[in-house]
Amino acid sequence: MPTEEGILAFHRRCEEFYPADAVDASIDEQRKWYDALCAEFDAPSPVGLTREDALVGGHIPIRHCRPQTVSTRTRIYYIHGGGFVVGSLNSHDAICAELADFAQAELVSVDYRLAPEHVWPAAFDDCYAVLQALLSDGRPVVVAGDSGGGNLTAGIILKARAEGLAGIVGQVLIYPGLGGNLVSGSYVDMAEAPGLTTADVSYYRDILKAPAENPFAAPLAETDLSGLPPSYITGAFFDPLRDDARIYAARLAAAGVNVTFREEPQMIHAWLRARHMSEGAREGFRRLAEAVAVLVGTR
Template sequence: MTKDRPIPTEPGILAFHKRCQDFYPADAVDASIQQQRAWYDALCAEFDAPSPEGLTRQDEAVGGRIPVRRYQPAEIATQTRIFYIHGGGFVVGSLDSHDAICAEIARAAKAELVSIDYRLAPEHVWPAAFDDCFEVLRWLLADGRPLVVAGDSAGGNLAAGMVLKAKAEAINGIVGQVLIYPGLGGDLVSGSYEEMAEAPGLTSADVAYYRDVLKASADNVFAHPLKAADFSGLPPAYITAAHFDPLRDDAALYAQRLIAAGVNVTYRDEPQMIHAWLRARHMSEGARDGFGRLCRGVSELVGTL
């Protein structure tokens, strides 16, 4: 670890970061949106993985306009479904970018999983992505089956916001929330935002940029879940953070506030991980272990463990 730029020491995660740099440079936020998406697509393809045996996919459109992908693993052991919301700073990402991750989570949890291709900024600013996700949430809950809402990074933000809005509107059926290195509206200047301001994979300046692009009101608790006043009555949570990530304290503070409100929470600070470590699960020992713990956490929430 250096004084100015804290970095992990695990060889696998360092090799992962090096491969990421080759596809998605650290200054990518200064490029055009089209270029950022091209880099991101190339990055995701680089870390693709074989599909689990027997798993099937079905693409459809909710309300005739919101693309979703349904994953059916070879073995389904629960009626509870998983609603997965991808990350990408609200600017990049798609059904394909997180396809392998969704497939492996569905297989591990022995549960049907549905992912969403929500509208992206800057073409569609707040609340477009949130509205898309909430429409799909209502669609999934309409048949009475329980639901676990999950997401990574920007998707973790959307997942937490979905759960808060569902509570505010007395919508039942969400039995768990899974937040993976989520951005939840921290202050950008203290704690991990200061300590990990130049962390590999994501900087505090990157986070500020993505917030600016999204254009969500600073006092909107659904966009900034840490600003919520009441966390009581929310569903149990599995929250995992990357230690070398400016978003680390968002996850930790959210877990603390849920616990203080009486919510059952499992919290993990993955000690050698950087932002987006899910993609490193097949090349980093720490990411492999973290992903295994994540899958067990999801399995407990859907009732298959």
């Protein structure tokens, strides 16, 4: 268990809204609890930031966040986490707003289809369609995502490379789930970690029904990571997904990709939400925001 009081207080507060056994509840109940949790950790919007909702392809909801000062043509494309089961444009809106404001860049987030109503590749296809739309006007894009969104980020970037889609100038993976082996490494060492257990990860995989051998669904299955964009990867020590981040970062570096890896020693899964109550999360978010700013060219 971590010892930092701020992250422990964050975890206790989370369990008041989203119980440890949430995956045993109905999908509707899980989403209701998650929405309440996200609202609890909402934060004031940066001064001057505006939002505009739109549709890609007539059916995929997106949200444009534009800070008061925009200093680059490069956009951030953010894909939210939530185990592919929960989450929305609103669930990560405050996080997206703060990233956009810090980086002085427009940010676009996506409301992809969720499981179990829509199993793989529905979410993947939605996220890739938005990426194609964003790149169609010639403006560069940095793709970022946390947890399940980190999985989707890495997957669509692999597909973009396979299809020769140009214009992606960075990827940011935040405690990503990349298809690691559930019976080894951190999946064993952190099987009962606060905030996310290995049993939870198994549940989300079962409900998504993604092919484990397909690198677009499980990026760790990809054997050739050369030619991928500059990357920033951050993991949490007390997280069963920890080794997915470690291993992917090491493989990117071995393939010659410019990659920065940072592991938060006191953090648990979903620590982004603790950025205003935990010193470790605050520092981790600052480093993340700085990395995004470097990738979009404003730092």
